[in-house]
Amino acid sequence: MINHKHYAYRVVWSVxxxxxxxxxxxxxxxSYLDEDHLKALEGISNLVKDIVADMEAEGEKIPTPISEKSYSGKFQVRITPERHRMLAIEAAEQDVSLNRLISDKLA
Incomplete structure (x- = not known):
């Protein structure tokens, strides 16, 4: 049984x-709209709770909460050879590994 409170929630203002x-x-x-940001959070959480309950009742596959997944810290990105070369040069000029340079840019 999945705990609906473990999902990744956020509240943003909609102009x-x-x-x-x-x-x-x-x-x-x-999504869930409300004039109060705490009520918007409570609303989406309750909505997800209801959806998860319905999905369980119907035997549907329920998404695993991101917080419960494990990550290796690795992912692969395809870029053009020219971009790869430019990044390798930049890393060499900064005397850091290409991995460190890309990690810093993503941060």
Whole structure:
């Protein structure tokens, strides 16, 4: 059984709606609007709780919370050979590894 409280939630202001929007990263199609940011967070959390319960009842595959996944710290990115060369030169000029340079740029 998945705990709906373990999902990645956030609340942002919507200029268009003139309200706070509660969002859940694992359920990108869901949102909850409210004038109060705490109520928007509570609203999206309750909505996800209901959706998870429905999915469980129907035997559907439920997304694993991001917080419960493990990550290796590695991922592969494809870039053009020219960009690779430019980054390698930049790393050499800074006397750091290419990995360190890219990690710093991502941060």
């Amino acid at each position: 268009e709606d003139e309200e706070f929007v509660g969002l859940c990263a694992e359920f990108p199609s869901l």
